[in-house]
Amino acid sequence: MKENISLSKQKISFFSTQPYDRIFFEKHNTGLELEFFETQLNDLTINLIQNTTIVCVFVNDVVNATVIEALAEKQVKIIALRCAGFNNVDLEAAKKHGIRVCRVPAYSPEAVAEHAMAMILTLNRKIHKAYNRVREQNFSLNGLLGFDLHGKTIGIVGTGNIGKAFSKIAKGFGCKILAYDIVVNPEMEADGVRFVTLETIFKESDIISLHCPLNDKTSHIINKNSLAQMKDNVMIINTSRGGLIDTSDIIAALKKGKVGYLGIDVYEQEEKLFFRDLSENIIQDDDIQRLMSFPNVLVTAHQAFFTNEALTQIALVTLGNIQDLLKNKEIENKAAQLI
Numbered sequence: 001m002k003e004n005i006s007l008s009k010q011k012i013s014f015f016s017t018q019p020y021d022r023i024f025f026e027k028h029n030t031g032l033e034l035e036f037f038e039t040q041l042n043d044l045t046i047n048l049i050q051n052t053t054i055v056c057v058f059v060n061d062v063v064n065a066t067v068i069e070a071l072a073e074k075q076v077k078i079i080a081l082r083c084a085g086f087n088n089v090d091l092e093a094a095k096k097h098g099i100r101v102c103r104v105p106a107y108s109p110e111a112v113a114e115h116a117m118a119m120i121l122t123l124n125r126k127i128h129k130a131y132n133r134v135r136e137q138n139f140s141l142n143g144l145l146g147f148d149l150h151g152k153t154i155g156i157v158g159t160g161n162i163g164k165a166f167s168k169i170a171k172g173f174g175c176k177i178l179a180y181d182i183v184v185n186p187e188m189e190a191d192g193v194r195f196v197t198l199e200t201i202f203k204e205s206d207i208i209s210l211h212c213p214l215n216d217k218t219s220h221i222i223n224k225n226s227l228a229q230m231k232d233n234v235m236i237i238n239t240s241r242g243g244l245i246d247t248s249d250i251i252a253a254l255k256k257g258k259v260g261y262l263g264i265d266v267y268e269q270e271e272k273l274f275f276r277d278l279s280e281n282i283i284q285d286d287d288i289q290r291l292m293s294f295p296n297v298l299v300t301a302h303q304a305f306f307t308n309e310a311l312t313q314i315a316l317v318t319l320g321n322i323q324d325l326l327k328n329k330e331i332e333n334k335a336a337q338l339i
């Protein structure tokens with residue numbers, strides 16, 4: 001029998017919030033007290049939590065065993081992730097302390113899939129350069145040469161919600177789709193997607209797009225060994241999690257010209273950089289500075305999810321998950337309930 005938590009006067013403490021989080025959560029709130037902190041949750045900020053049983057966190061909040069132990073001492077009962085990935089939460093520690101953990105498994109897979117395709121098109125047709133050039137009245141085409149996407153081979157690693165949505169988009173461009181996942185998707189196979197080994201993805205793809213979660217098996221899946229197997233001039237797109245790519249190895253491959261294009265919406269050390277304006281600061285992270293200096297690298301700051309539809313779903317599903325857990329029900333969507 002699970003412990004029943006009273007619904008009345010419950011407060012949710014949100015961490016790592018931006019103005020848009022407040023707008024979407026306040027719009028869809030139905031009677032809970034909402035408290036918004038801009039700061040990240042970590043062992044230094046934990047004392048901000050007072051009289052709260054629910055903590056709502058995002059991708060770069062630190063929810064390790066130390067933080068969870070402190071949350072348990074403060075009588076926190078629910079950790080609600082307002083994102084899909086949960087690699088930043090120590091689930092074992094939460095289980096040990098009887099804290100329920102939920103997430104938003106699929107708020108708008110299309111939002112992320114469309115951003116992955118936007119990165120491919122931008123890198124290929126050099127839209128980022130063309131935009132600046134034309135504004136300076138430079139109408140020359142030299143250096144802007146691209147290639148037809150039609151007929152190219154795209155390798156998708158991870159064919160869950162986002163990988164599947166991305167596959168449909170890429171098919172629409174006339175691409176040949178190879179896929180690797182630990183679970184083969186028969187629906188996609190029937191739609192002409194060829195499930196192959198990871199090695200085949202590396203060897204045969206012109207473009208590789210990563211859509212798997214970050215875990216022990218996928219950490220640094222792109223490293224010097226996998227890079228060596230790839231076609232020269234390969235394009236790599238990562239909208240999933242920064243830790244999938246070994247940053248020093250990709251920098252070395254870019255310097256050698258092995259990797260022709262890199263699009264990243266996520267970065268291994270992003271928690272020190274993303275979601276804030278650092279335009280007046282001296283960036284101490286030399287790897288991101290090196291990456292941003294390559295003309296064939298496109299970096300966006302974890303914005304693939306950032307659409308009106310996705311933020312609406314995130315707010316609705318997160319609040320729904322919390323309401324379900326407060327009423328001591330199981331969450332209807334099994335994938336949303338991690339513990």
Ligand code: NAD
Nearest residue numbers: 085158159160161162181182211212213217239240304305
């Ligand atoms: P999902 O759970 O629907 O799909 C993940 C897929 O990866 C599953 O099919 C799973 O079987 C597969 N997988 C697991 N381990 C694997 C392995 N070792 N090798 C290959 N495939 C493996 O998740 P999703 O909603 O499609 O999201 C994918 C990832 O995208 C998330 O884990 C998250 O990190 C990231 N994400 C990023 C943003 C963003 O804004 N950039 C937004 C949402 C999600």
